[in-house]
Amino acid sequence: MSVAADLARRIADAGAVSVLTGAGMSAESGIPTFRGTHDSLWSTFDPMALATETAWRTDRDLVWGWYRWRMALVAQAPPNAGHRALAALAQHVDVRIATQNVDDLHERAGSVVDAHVHGSLFALRCFECGRAHEAPLDAMEPQAAPLRAAPPFCAYCDGDVRPGVVWFGEALPEDAWQRAVATTHCAVMLVVGTSGLVQPAASLPLLARRHGAYVVELNPARSALSDAVDLHWPVTAAEGLPLLQAALTT
Known part of the structure; x- marks a missing residue:
């Protein structure tokens, strides 16, 4: 079974997926x-x-x-195929997004963002x-x-x-952080395009695993989180998310 097919099965069984996105999510949009x-x-x-x-x-x-x-x-910068795939996924399952990105590409693609962790x-x-x-x-x-x-x-x-x-040295917005933490109560979490170096956002996938989630990292290169998740899927956002969306909806 392919990675996309296995993930689609897990997400369909749960009826929901949480997603943490980082700068790699928007890199293919030219940001x-x-x-x-x-x-x-x-x-x-x-x-x-x-x-x-x-x-x-x-x-x-x-x-x-x-x-x-x-x-x-x-x-x-236009939303890329990964942004659009997440928006399309939300037509079939509950998708909760916490992002480290300060852009608005998720929203322009049609997604609702639960938390902009860094503003x-x-x-x-x-x-x-x-x-x-x-x-x-x-x-x-x-x-x-x-x-x-x-x-x-x-x-x-x-x-x-x-x-x-959020500038260096400033606290995260408390309401956004609490909404991000709430997304870690999930069965499946996708970690897309983040380096895993910026705390406390990098702790969210680890918290999700402690809550029992199956955590998959989508990143063409290994990151600081790769050894701590259940699976590292070496694809970009614009490559992997459309494959997942297609596997879940066809």
Whole structure:
């Protein structure tokens, strides 16, 4: 029996599947991963100068410009076959998704995301008062390199608006984390395109196994989680998830 067929049987028997996705989920849409390749974000940019509260306080025009560049990259990136397959799976079984990604490709493919563990690029909020910023941003074309740009002002307190991502040194959003933990109470968990290096998100597959789940990693390369899951399936998201969706629905 193929991996896809065996997984389809397990998921069909359970009537549900939990999915944890990382940067590899969106790599085939053209969104750079954070680590692990020569063209990953942290091989090109210094995270301490761009993704910390100190960086924001030191040079917020630089930080905002970098995140606006990333928003533009995401906005022009289409959901890939893996995103679409997860959305299609949800028409047949209960699919619960926790993602480490800050993009919106799951939602644009038609999925409901239970938890954005590391926040969202587009969930803007005021740095000072924390209120959501609902005003639309001006359209921006992705450039060859990020540009400096002044952040918009908060409509409530005139503070500067920041991206809704979790920076290094910040706590995860408690409500999102609790929703992510809830997905670990499952019979089957798929771990798709994550390095397994970023805590506490990397603990979710281990927690699912302790709850009795059958945990399968979809990743073309072995990761820090590979030896701790039930099966490592060496495929990309856009390769493996459509095979699984086809096996479950045909």
